[in-house]
Structure formats: C-alpha cells, structure tokens
Amino acid sequence: MNSDTRLLELEDLRKWFEIRRGFLSSRVNYVKAVDGVTFSLEEGKAVSLVGESGSGKTTLGKTILRLYEPNGGRILFQGKDITHTKVKDLKWYRRMASLVQQDPFGAFASHFTVFRALEEPLLIHNTVKSREERAERVFKALEEVRLTPVEDFAYKYPHMLSGGQLQRVAIARAIILEPRLIVADEPVSMLDASVRIEILTLLRRLQERLRLGVIYITHDLATTRFFSESALIMYAGHVMEKASTREVLRNPLHPYTKALLIATPDPNPQNRSRFKEVPPGEPPALVDPPKNCRFSPRCPRAFDKCFKEEPPEFEAAPGHWVKCWLYERS
Amino acid sequence: MGRLKMSSSKRVGGLKGVLHEVLSYKSAVIGVAILLFLIVLSVYTMVTIPLPEAIQAWRSSEAWSRNPRNAQPEWVEIFYGKKLPRTIIVPLKDADATKVLLEDGRLAASWTVYFNYEYDDFPSEIVMFFNSSYSEKPAVEFYWIRPDGEEVFLKKHVLRRPDDRLYLSNDLSLELRLEGLFENKVGGKPSFMVTVEKGLFAEYSLDPRVLKGRYGIRFETTLEKNDVLNAEVVIYGSVYGLAGTDHLRRPLLIGLLWGTPIAMSFGLTSAILTTVLSLIIGTISGWYGGKIDLVIQRIVEINAVLPFLPILIMLTTFYRIDLLIILLSVVVLSIFSLGIKGTRILVMQIKSYPYIEAAQAYGASNMRLILFYVIPKILPPVVPGMISSVPGFVFLEAGLSYLGLGDPFLPTWGKIINDAQTNGAFYKGMYYWVLEPAFMLILTSIAFALIGMALEKIVNPKLKEL
Numbered sequence: 001m002n003s004d005t006r007l008l009e010l011e012d013l014r015k016w017f018e019i020r021r022g023f024l025s026s027r028v029n030y031v032k033a034v035d036g037v038t039f040s041l042e043e044g045k046a047v048s049l050v051g052e053s054g055s056g057k058t059t060l061g062k063t064i065l066r067l068y069e070p071n072g073g074r075i076l077f078q079g080k081d082i083t084h085t086k087v088k089d090l091k092w093y094r095r096m097a098s099l100v101q102q103d104p105f106g107a108f109a110s111h112f113t114v115f116r117a118l119e120e121p122l123l124i125h126n127t128v129k130s131r132e133e134r135a136e137r138v139f140k141a142l143e144e145v146r147l148t149p150v151e152d153f154a155y156k157y158p159h160m161l162s163g164g165q166l167q168r169v170a171i172a173r174a175i176i177l178e179p180r181l182i183v184a185d186e187p188v189s190m191l192d193a194s195v196r197i198e199i200l201t202l203l204r205r206l207q208e209r210l211r212l213g214v215i216y217i218t219h220d221l222a223t224t225r226f227f228s229e230s231a232l233i234m235y236a237g238h239v240m241e242k243a244s245t246r247e248v249l250r251n252p253l254h255p256y257t258k259a260l261l262i263a264t265p266d267p268n269p270q271n272r273s274r275f276k277e278v279p280p281g282e283p284p285a286l287v288d289p290p291k292n293c294r295f296s297p298r299c300p301r302a303f304d305k306c307f308k309e310e311p312p313e314f315e316a317a318p319g320h321w322v323k324c325w326l327y328e329r330s
Numbered sequence: 331m332g333r334l335k336m337s338s339s340k341r342v343g344g345l346k347g348v349l350h351e352v353l354s355y356k357s358a359v360i361g362v363a364i365l366l367f368l369i370v371l372s373v374y375t376m377v378t379i380p381l382p383e384a385i386q387a388w389r390s391s392e393a394w395s396r397n398p399r400n401a402q403p404e405w406v407e408i409f410y411g412k413k414l415p416r417t418i419i420v421p422l423k424d425a426d427a428t429k430v431l432l433e434d435g436r437l438a439a440s441w442t443v444y445f446n447y448e449y450d451d452f453p454s455e456i457v458m459f460f461n462s463s464y465s466e467k468p469a470v471e472f473y474w475i476r477p478d479g480e481e482v483f484l485k486k487h488v489l490r491r492p493d494d495r496l497y498l499s500n501d502l503s504l505e506l507r508l509e510g511l512f513e514n515k516v517g518g519k520p521s522f523m524v525t526v527e528k529g530l531f532a533e534y535s536l537d538p539r540v541l542k543g544r545y546g547i548r549f550e551t552t553l554e555k556n557d558v559l560n561a562e563v564v565i566y567g568s569v570y571g572l573a574g575t576d577h578l579r580r581p582l583l584i585g586l587l588w589g590t591p592i593a594m595s596f597g598l599t600s601a602i603l604t605t606v607l608s609l610i611i612g613t614i615s616g617w618y619g620g621k622i623d624l625v626i627q628r629i630v631e632i633n634a635v636l637p638f639l640p641i642l643i644m645l646t647t648f649y650r651i652d653l654l655i656i657l658l659s660v661v662v663l664s665i666f667s668l669g670i671k672g673t674r675i676l677v678m679q680i681k682s683y684p685y686i687e688a689a690q691a692y693g694a695s696n697m698r699l700i701l702f703y704v705i706p707k708i709l710p711p712v713v714p715g716m717i718s719s720v721p722g723f724v725f726l727e728a729g730l731s732y733l734g735l736g737d738p739f740l741p742t743w744g745k746i747i748n749d750a751q752t753n754g755a756f757y758k759g760m761y762y763w764v765l766e767p768a769f770m771l772i773l774t775s776i777a778f779a780l781i782g783m784a785l786e787k788i789v790n791p792k793l794k795e796l
Contacts, residue, residue, distance in 0.1 A: 067691060099691035120692065
C-alpha cells in the first residue's frame with residue numbers, strides 16, 4: 001500500500017462513553033462502544049462497515065468525523081493527526097469529510113429550503129463569495145444527484161420531498177464542499193426497497209467519478225458486494241474480520257461473519273425449509289466488558305482460550321485479518 | 331398537490347404572509363384595529379402633549395384652578411337627559427370700568443358684566459380671582475343681577491392681597507342671607523337647602539329650579555389713582571371635557587392619554603425583553619448542559635419560590651425609582667421564569683435531531699446552530715405567548731401604581747385608579763373616575779389577547795377545532 005494514497009488511517013481507535021452513577025459519585029463506568037479499531041482507507045476507495053445494532057459502527061463513523069473525541073488511538077487524515085484537535089481548529093477537516101445520515105427526514109431543518117440547506121455549508125466555509133456562484137454550486141450539486149430540473153427542487157421545503165429525494169439532497173449536501181471522504185451511515189436502510197438500489201448506485205457512481213473515499217456503514221451484507229472494495233465486520237466494538245469484500249463474502253473466516261452470512265435472506269425458494277443455524281443470544285453489554293473474545297458467549301466454536309483472553313488480529317490469508325483464536329498460527 | 335402549493339405560497343410570504351393569515355381571523359382584525367387605535371392615540375399624545383409638559387401640568391395644582399373639581403365627563407348628559415353646566419369664566423377688566431373722579435382725588439369705579447346661563451342644573455362652585463395692584467387695599471362691593479332685573483347685594487370684601495381669591499360658595503353669612511331672601515320671596519321654607527349657588531341661580535319657588543337667562547355681576551369700589559383691579563368670576567360647571575376632572579381639578583384626559591404610551595411601552599418592552607431573554611437563557615441551558623445548565627436551573631428554581639410582588643414592593647419602597655427601573659426589575663425578576671424549563675427541554679430534544687449532527691459535520695458553529703437551527707424551531711410557539719403576556723405586564727404596572735409604588739411623576743392609569751380609590755370615587759358616585767382607566771386597561775388587554783389567540787391558532791392548528 002502506497003502511503004501517498006492513504007486517505008484515512010485509524011490506529012487502535014477507542015471511543016468510550018462515560019457514565020456517572022449518582023450526583024456526587026466519583027465512580028465512572030465506561031461504555032466501550034469502539035474499542036481498538038485499526039484500518040486504513042485509500043483515496044477513492046470504499047470500505048463497508050458491517051455489524052448489527054449496537055456493534056459500534058455508527059459510533060466509529062462519528063468518531064472518524066470527529067463528532068466525538070476519541071479516548072485513545074489515533075486518527076490520521078491524509079497523514080495529519082486529528083485525534084485530539086480542538087473542534088475550532090477542525091474547520092478544514094469539516095470540508096474534507098462529510099456525512100450522509102440514515103434518516104433523510106430528520107437530516108434537514110424543516111425551516112430551510114433545499115437551496116438554503118445546500119447553501120449552508122458554503123456559507124459556513126465561505127468558499128464561494130458571491131451569491132450567484134453559490135447558486136451555481138447548489139444547482140450543480142443537485143444535478144449531480146439527478147434532482148432535475150433543479151429549479152423544481154431547490155425552493156422546496158424538506159416536507160415536500162420523498163425519502164429518496166431527500167436522501168439525494170443529503171448526498172448533494174455531502175459533496176457540495178468537494179470533500180475527500182464521505183461517511184455514509186446506513187444511507188438506504190430507512191428507504192423504500194424500490195429506491196435503495198438507485199441511491200446506492202448514485203453514491204457508488206459519485207464515489208468513482210469524484211474519487212471519493214467512502215465509509216459505508218450498514219447492517220446489510222448483501223449490499224456491500226455491490227458497493228465496496230473492502231469490508232470490516234464489527235461486533236461489540238471490535239473489528240472481527242477485515243478483508244476485501246469479495247473475500248469476506250466468499251470465504252468468511254470468523255464464526256460471527258459466517259453467522260451473519262447465514263442470516264442473510266436467501267432468495268432461492270428451494271432453501272426455504274433449510275434450517276439456518278444462527279448463534280443464540282444477544283451482543284454483550286458494553287459497560288466495562290470482560291477481557292476476552294466478545295463473541296465467545298455466543299460462539300459455537302469457542303474453546304477455553306476464547307473465554308480467557310482477547311484475541312489479537314491474525315492474518316489468516318494475505319490481506320485477510322481475523323480477530324479469532326481459531327486462526328492463531330501454532 | 332394543491333395543499334403543497336398552498337403551504338409553499340404561505341411560507342414564501344414571510345412577515346406579510348403571517349399578517350395576511352392573522353387578518354383572516356375576525357377576532358384578530360378587531361384586535362389589530364384596537365391596537366392601531368391605541369398606537370395612533372399614543373403617537374397623538376406624545377406629539378401634542380410633550381412629556382415634560384404633561385408631567386409639569388399633572389403635578390401642579392395652579393394650572394387647573396379654572397377647572398371644576400370632580401366634574402363628570404360631558405357625555406354623561408346622555409344618561410341624565412338634561413344640559414349640565416359647563417364652566418363659565420366672567421372677566422372683569424380694569425379697562426372696562428366706568429371711573430368717576432372724586433373730590434379727594436380717588437376714583438369711584440364700577441363694572442357690570444353680563445353672561446348667559448342656560449343649563450338645567452346649578453353650578454358646582456363660584457370663585458372670584460383677583461389680579462390687582464394697589465397702594466391701599468380696596469374694598470369691593472358685589473351685586474348680583476338676576477335675569478328679571480332684580481339686584482341682590484352679595485358682599486363687601488376688602489382685598490387681602492393683590493391676587494386674592496374669594497370662595498363665594500364657602501361664605502356662610504352670604505348663604506344665610508340668601509336663604510333669608512329666598513324664604514321672604516317664596517313665603518315659606520323651600521324644599522331644598524339654599525346653598526350659595528342655588529340661592530343665586532334658582533327660581534323663587536319651593537322646588538329647586540334653575541332660572542335661565544342673562545345674569546349680571548356688578549363691582550363697585552373706590553380706587554387710588556394708579557390702582558388697577560382685574561378680576562375673573564369663575565362659575566364652575568359640573569361636567570368637563572371628554573373625561574372629567576379629579577379631586578385636584580386635573581383633566582383626567584391627560585392622564586388617560588399619557589397612560590396609553592406608558593402602558594403600551596411598558597407592556598411591550600417587558601414582554602419582549604422577558605420572552606427573548608428567557609428564550610436565550612433556556613436555549614443556552616439546554617444546549618450547553620453541564621455546569622451552565624446546573625447553575626441556570628437552580629436559579630430558576632430559587633426564583634420560582636421567591637415572591638415576585640413583595641420583592642418589587644420592597645424595591646419600590648426603599649429606592650426612589652422611575653418607570654425604567656421598575657421595568658428592569660420586572661424583567662430581571664421574570665426572565666428566570668419556569669418557562670425556561672420548557673425551552674430547555676425543547677432545545678435538548680432539538681439538539682439530538684439528526685440535522686443538528688449533520689450541521690456539526692459540515693462545520694456549523696454553536697452560535698450558528700443556536701441562532702439559525704434551534705431558535706427558529708422554538709420561536710413560533712413563543713411569539714403568541716409573548717403577545718398574550720403583554721396585558722399581564724400592563725396590569726402589573728397599573729397594579730404597582732395603584733399600590734402607590736409606581737413612578738411618582740408619570741400620569742398612569744393605575745395612578746388614576748389609585749386617586750379614585752383614596753378619594754372614595756365609588757362611594758361618592760364618581761364612577762367615571764374608575765371606569766375610564768379601567769376601560770383603557772381592558773381595551774389594551776383585549777387587543778393583545780385577540781391577536782395572541784389568533785397567532786396561537788396559526789402556530790398550533792389543533793386549537794382551531796376548539
């Protein structure tokens with residue numbers, strides 16, 4: 001991997017949330033939502049962050065955007081350390097990295113027109129001075145996301161648009177500052193099945209054409225193949241497996257990944273009565289979790305070591321990392 | 331689709347659109363009309379009677395000496411069905427006197443002045459104001475000429491000072507003489523008490539009836555050569571102007587007129603300041619949380635148990651204060667209202683909305699988020715409340731003035747009611763004294779209440795169904 005093309009590097013990134021019990025109590029517990037994530041993303045590449053609810057994937061996304069300040073580890077963006085940069089000194093980073101949220105209906109202030117909503121980032125960063133130029137940028141962004149004729153959409157209020165249209169506006173807002181990185185946090189999970197693929201195609205095309213780095217957060221393994229070059233499987237704040245998307249889907253190694261794949265709906269009717277072996281139980285509570293493999297209570301293949309020690313990441317195949325004792329090279 | 335169109339055109343209209351929508355409610359039209367009337371009245375007052383002049387006049391008793399005391403407004407005639415007396419001022423000018431040179435070098439001077447009296451009721455008071463210069467105090471004799479030509483000797487009076495005043499109504503010996511004269515003429519005791527006014531203006535009959543016609547007053551005196559004697563005989567009526575007068579002969583109209591801008595500015599300023607500052611404090615509390623929130627919330631809770639009025643009374647008792655200080659005290663005591671809790675919760679809710687997070691992701695500052703993203707969201711329900719809170723502050727100011735704790739210089743509605751109360755207005759049947767300022771207070775509160783209610787319906791359409 002050439003270091004010049006590295007867009008984003010995470011080293012052992014941790015985000016723990018404090019919970020205080022009682023008014024004066026000094027005892028502090030931590031919810032370890034993201035607990036030691038390491039990966040890097042190249043310019044113009046997309047990575048999928050897959051996991052179930054509570055796995056910490058959204059927290060990771062927000063930490064990458066520095067909406068949260070990490071408790072440990074490092075975030076390097078284009079080689080610059082932004083782990084603990086003060087919010088007021090992060091303005092340049094806000095231009096370089098943007099967010100597409102899950103809920104398109106909540107993503108816009110109801111008192112702003114589409115035009116104003118798209119103009120806001122330009123106003124804040126003051127990149128475009130004149131009103132005419134701003135309007136040009138807004139219309140161009142709307143064209144990019146295929147909301148045409150742009151005049152029909154620019155002066156509408158969010159409540160007048162459908163979920164799919166709003167998500168397009170959200171994508172337009174995410175690209176309007178010409179960023180290098182987009183964190184797309186379950187961008188299609190709240191949309192109608194009929195428009196999901198359109199939005200994903202749009203996002204993928206934009207990503208390829210503008211050479212954007214995209215972190216695609218999803219719980220839906222099925223869409224990752226279509227969307228990303230590599231995939232990260234998260235469970236309870238840990239990355240369990242990371243490899244190219246193709247590799248993860250064809251040759252899953254971690255028991256959790258396997259379970260996820262099994263749980264994916266199978267369109268073949270002949271398999272309708274086949275029993276799907278899904279691990280019982282739920283993800284663990286993340287308040288001060290024990291130091292072992294976090295999947296061990298549910299893992300069908302767990303053995304003694306799994307309950308005692310947290311596994312490191314093993315490179316089971318070239319470029320294929322698994323956090324599981326099963327792949328320890330003896 | 332039609333609905334979408336409608337709401338879009340409504341939004342685009344902005345302030346004009348809001349006004350248009352407000353005026354689609356009949357009640358609001360009335361409210362706006364009353365409000366406009368009050369505004370026009372305030373502007374008219376401020377232009378025609380400048381404040382320093384108004385205060386000066388309101389506080390001086392001399393300016394109103396030619397006005398009747400406790401006179402009702404003129405329009406009460408409608409209810410009585412008869413013509414009530416206005417004040418008549420009969421001037422006796424030195425230049426009009428017929429002067430005859432006497433042997434000892436002095437002048438014998440005499441005046442006769444006539445005036446018409448065509449009212450259905452007796453005057454309330456008769457006072458002679460002198461304005462003279464003399465070397466030796468002149469003695470003046472007064473004669474009363476009735477419409478039938480009969481001449482009655484009233485009194486001989488030696489001027490006590492150049493600007494002497496003679497209160498005829500209080501002259502007991504005159505009253506007794508007039509009563510005797512009356513009994514002689516009628517041949518019996520009349521059914522009414524013969525006061526000076528009645529003795530002078532009544533027909534000779536057993537019942538009190540006004541003798542209408544042309545009356546005359548004659549002065550006779552002896553003056554030194556260079557002496558000058560001017561006088562005004564003021565025959566006070568029992569009605570005055572649009573609003574009547576009070577116990578100090580002041581026209582209530584001035585107080586009522588000046589009360590309007592004072593009440594409006596006090597009410598509006600305190601309502602706007604209180605609402606806006608509360609909103610900002612509540613927003614800061616909800617937005618920043620942590621220690622700031624803790625401190626603000628404790629202040630609110632302490633403020634909630636502090637008695638508002640007693641503190642205000644204490645302030646106004648201990649310090650010499652004017653309207654501005656009262657206003658500031660009211661605002662300071664009101665901004666940490668419990669309403670802050672509501673704002674805070676709304677802000678905390680809004681803070682967790684995805685669009686705030688999105689805005690943080692594209693770099694919006696806290697200031698920008700509060701001003702453009704949070705406040706516009708919580709403002710709509712606040713505006714009707716603000717308008718509706720105006721009457722409360724107007725009443726508060728009136729209440730303080732009524733308690734004698736208002737600005738001591740300004741004529742306000744509350745102070746008029748206070749005067750009426752201390753002078754037993756209701757007990758003496760002077761209803762106008764209380765009802766006029768009360769009417770103005772109610773008018774103001776109705777205007778704001780109607781507008782506030784209409785705005786409330788626009789902001790919260792569910793109320794339309796009620």
